[in-house]
Amino acid sequence: MQLYESATLTKQHVKANIKANQKVPDGMLKKCPKCGEIFPSTEFDKYFSCPGCNYGFRIGSWQRVAWAVDEFYEEDGSRELITSDPLHFPNYVKKIQRLQKTTKVNEAVLTGKAKIKDQIFECGIMDPQFIMGSLGTITGEKITRLFERATKDKLPVVLWTASGGARMQEGIMSLMQMAKISQAVAQHASKGLLYIVILTDPTTGGVTASFAMQGDIILAEPHTLVGFAGRRVIEQTIHERIPDTLQDAENVLKHGFIDLIVSRSEEKSLLYKLLKYGR
Numbered sequence: 001m002q003l004y005e006s007a008t009l010t011k012q013h014v015k016a017n018i019k020a021n022q023k024v025p026d027g028m029l030k031k032c033p034k035c036g037e038i039f040p041s042t043e044f045d046k047y048f049s050c051p052g053c054n055y056g057f058r059i060g061s062w063q064r065v066a067w068a069v070d071e072f073y074e075e076d077g078s079r080e081l082i083t084s085d086p087l088h089f090p091n092y093v094k095k096i097q098r099l100q101k102t103t104k105v106n107e108a109v110l111t112g113k114a115k116i117k118d119q120i121f122e123c124g125i126m127d128p129q130f131i132m133g134s135l136g137t138i139t140g141e142k143i144t145r146l147f148e149r150a151t152k153d154k155l156p157v158v159l160w161t162a163s164g165g166a167r168m169q170e171g172i173m174s175l176m177q178m179a180k181i182s183q184a185v186a187q188h189a190s191k192g193l194l195y196i197v198i199l200t201d202p203t204t205g206g207v208t209a210s211f212a213m214q215g216d217i218i219l220a221e222p223h224t225l226v227g228f229a230g231r232r233v234i235e236q237t238i239h240e241r242i243p244d245t246l247q248d249a250e251n252v253l254k255h256g257f258i259d260l261i262v263s264r265s266e267e268k269s270l271l272y273k274l275l276k277y278g279r
Helices: 002-023 061-068 092-103 137-153 172-190 231-238 249-254 264-277
Strands: 029-031 038-040 071-074 109-116 119-126 157-163 195-203 217-220
Touching: 061 109, 061 119, 061 264, 109 137, 109 264, 119 137, 119 264, 137 157, 137 172, 172 195, 195 264, 217 249, 217 264
Parallel strands: 119 157, 157 195, 195 217
Antiparallel strands: 029 038, 071 109, 109 119
């Protein structure tokens, strides 16, 4: 009898939970992937940061423009650059076209000229919502042109990085972008011009191995994943478990690869000071 009653209660609880879940709208609650705190979506401010640990959730390029700068002018002709399909990767072109509609950018980086108060600079914002900000040929071309314009106009560069690394759908062509961008960065640096990087979650792979770590000043948002290879690859290579915080920006800071951890709410004011006094 007791077993029957327990089974009946269990079924009732399951039905009650299903009904309760049906009444909760999708996206009403958010869970921070870093500290695990669960909070109502209404607690999100314009920075999309966790109220508990200040982790910056992954956002699109245009969402960042809304609070990171005062004015932004997209690069002329950048939308005319068309991603090729050198490997004839299945459904690759269709995926690119779909993402262009949903993200409102033509590639994994948004580039243009920006302004904070009286400081004008060339600006690049990588988009983790566009194939995880992967470095394809057009992404590389847009960033290269950004540095070339900055060198020509004698302007500083501010670049927000967010990437899973080189784009596998374009093979070696994507890897070549690392060298191409690095050369443009070197030419910019040879003129004594300032280059500021803000690492956002995640910044990994070939982007970390090249221009993300070539800035004169390297900032990072709290709890950003910064590294080259992923956890699984590292552990399979060294046959050891790595610490959970090994690739956290805070740990990278301790080892001297980052200059400062800065929350999103403080980024604009800090950038203004660095641009004003760093020239």
